Amino acid sequence: xxxxSQLPSVxxxxxxxxxxxxxxxxxxxxxxxxxxxxxxxxxTAVREGAALPADAALVAxxxxxxxxxxQPRLRPVFNLTxxxxxxxxGRAPLPEEAVQALIAxxxxxxxxxxxxxxxxxxxxDHVVDDLLCELTxxxxxxxVNNNAAAVFLLLNTLAQKKQVIVSRGELIEIGxxxxxxxxxxxxxxxxxxxxxxxxxxxxxxxxxxxxxxALLMKVHASNYAIHGFTHAVAExxxxxxxxxxQLPFVIDLGSGTLTDLAAYGxxxxxxxxxxxxxxxxxxxxxxxxxxxxxxxxxLVGRRDLIAxxxxxxxxxxxxxxxxxxxxxxxxxxxxxxxxxxxxxxTAVRQLTRxxxxxxxxxxRLLPVLQAALAALPVTVDxxxxxxxxxxxxxxxxxxxxxxxxxxxxxxxxxxLKRIEQGLRALAKPVIGRIGDGALxxxxxxxxxxxxxxxxxxxxGLPAALRRTAV
Ligand SMILES: *Cc1c(COP(=O)(O)O)cnc(C)c1O
Numbered sequence: 236x237x238x239x240s241q242l243p244s245v246x247x248x249x250x251x252x253x254x255x256x257x258x259x260x261x262x263x264x265x266x267x268x269x270x271x272x273x274x275x276x277x278x279t280a281v282r283e284g285a286a287l288p289a290d291a292a293l294v295a296x297x298x299x300x301x302x303x304x305x306q307p308r309l310r311p312v313f314n315l316t317x318x319x320x321x322x323x324x325g326r327a328p329l330p331e332e333a334v335q336a337l338i339a340x341x342x343x344x345x346x347x348x349x350x351x352x353x354x355x356x357x358x359x360d361h362v363v364d365d366l367l368c369e370l371t372x373x374x375x376x377x378x379v380n381n382n383a384a385a386v387f388l389l390l391n392t393l394a395q396k397k398q399v400i401v402s403r404g405e406l407i408e409i410g411x412x413x414x415x416x417x418x419x420x421x422x423x424x425x426x427x428x429x430x431x432x433x434x435x436x437x438x439x440x441x442x443x444x445x446x447x448x449a450l451l452m453k454v455h456a457s458n459y460a461i462h463g464f465t466h467a468v469a470e471x472x473x474x475x476x477x478x479x480x481q482l483p484f485v486i487d488l489g490s491g492t493l494t495d496l497a498a499y500g501x502x503x504x505x506x507x508x509x510x511x512x513x514x515x516x517x518x519x520x521x522x523x524x525x526x527x528x529x530x531x532x533x534l535v536g537r538r539d540l541i542a543x544x545x546x547x548x549x550x551x552x553x554x555x556x557x558x559x560x561x562x563x564x565x566x567x568x569x570x571x572x573x574x575x576x577x578x579x580x581t582a583v584r585q586l587t588r589x590x591x592x593x594x595x596x597x598x599r600l601l602p603v604l605q606a607a608l609a610a611l612p613v614t615v616d617x618x619x620x621x622x623x624x625x626x627x628x629x630x631x632x633x634x635x636x637x638x639x640x641x642x643x644x645x646x647x648x649x650x651l652k653r654i655e656q657g658l659r660a661l662a663k664p665v666i667g668r669i670g671d672g673a674l675x676x677x678x679x680x681x682x683x684x685x686x687x688x689x690x691x692x693x694x695g696l697p698a699a700l701r702r703t704a705v
Contacts, residue, residue, distance in 0.1 A: 317677030385532030474514025491520025
């Protein structure tokens with residue numbers, strides 16, 4: 236007899252009581268499609284000689300397929316990589332104040348471009364421009380999708396078909412294909428490189444100024460540092476030179492912070508206020524790097540230049556939505572209270588977390604991780620680690636941290652790959668890093684309030700390891 240005649244019908248499987256909850260949660264269409272896919276695969280397998288699976292096995296496979304399919308792709312993860320502002324993991328986590336503001340703006344209509352005093356049409360930048368001016372000392376401000384967009388819009392508005400003078404040592408590439416020369420040419424501006432990779436002097440800039448010059452630009456080196464025989468021109472000197480020739484001086488700060496992080500024990504990173512005070516006419520920086528807010532590109536500076544930028548039709552194409560503005564407003568408001576900044580802005584809190592605090596957490600969680608890995612030929616220890624800030628901020632600085640080193644017993648390095656895979660297969664995946672022949676889990680970004688959730692996630696590790704073993 237043809238074994239395929241024994242294959243259950245779609246309807247019979249759909250009525251299985253084990254699938255009722257899934258049908259309820261995701262609807263008939265999704266579960267039916269998964270059943271059809273499975274039956275097609277089973278028919279092919281049986282024709283090729285495989286045994287016909289029992290109904291119960293088919294139902295289980297449908298359940299697993301639907302559950303896997305319906306998981307959100309944008310899954311929350313535990314960032315134990317040791318890189319705080321991890322671009323691939325979404326950079327800065329938002330403070331609770333910003334999350335609440337974002338939810339409120341998402342749920343209901345809000346006065347996005349509506350002037351509540353006059354009842355007339357408003358400008359969406361008004362949500363944050365006063366705060367940005369207060370925090371940077373600038374005259375005016377505007378917001379776009381990210382810092383790459385801010386730089387692009389600035390160049391396209393002020394330097395189309397004209398020349399932009401930049402030091403050779405600042406022609407950087409940021410991960411994810413942001414290259415200063417490429418952005419420049421796409422914006423329609425002509426790059427004029429001056430100086431050498433390691434040394435650029437004021438006279439290099441002065442000699443490059445022509446009637447076709449549009450602006451002098453400084454790009455914060457972000458993700459690398461040049462040491463040794465180096466020279467860069469001070470911002471105030473560049474500003475003075477530019478102004479003598481009636482040219483604007485602009486700075487792409489990259490990370491850009493609104494407060495001197497040295498006050499919180501971190502290395503100094505140039506602030507937007509310092510750039511404005513040094514004479515910059517426009518400054519751009521990211522919302523989701525050291526600032527600790529949502530993805531956004533912030534432009535602050537001279538009123539007339541910001542007005543020009545806002546009139547560029549591309550501003551409309553690069554503008555931010557209400558969710559971003561809601562979150563950004565809430566984060567900027569936290570900067571008005573520097574005393575509590577390191578407690579309230581999540582990214583700053585993570586960056587300033589004392590090593591002793593992280594080490595104590597590691598000691599508390601060690602038995603949980605050891606139990607989860609008890610069946611594998613590995614050792615698990617609490618070790619001192621070095622975290623990175625990430626996103627090109629303060630590239631050479633490291634923050635003393637603590638966490639776990641999982642090392643293979645003997646020379647079975649493959650076991651680490653397996654554990655990494657198991658950790659990624661958890662309902663809330665755990666992302667670590669491989670280094671020194673060990674799998675390292677840096678606990679800097681694990682909040683005290685997440686400890687129980689993390690412990691519960693680890694309890695699922697043995698099952699995840701079995702699932703991923705095939
Ligand atoms: C990160 C960075 C950018 C890009 O910023 P995004 O917000 O990621 O678009 C541009 N310039 C510099 C100097 C940077 O560090």
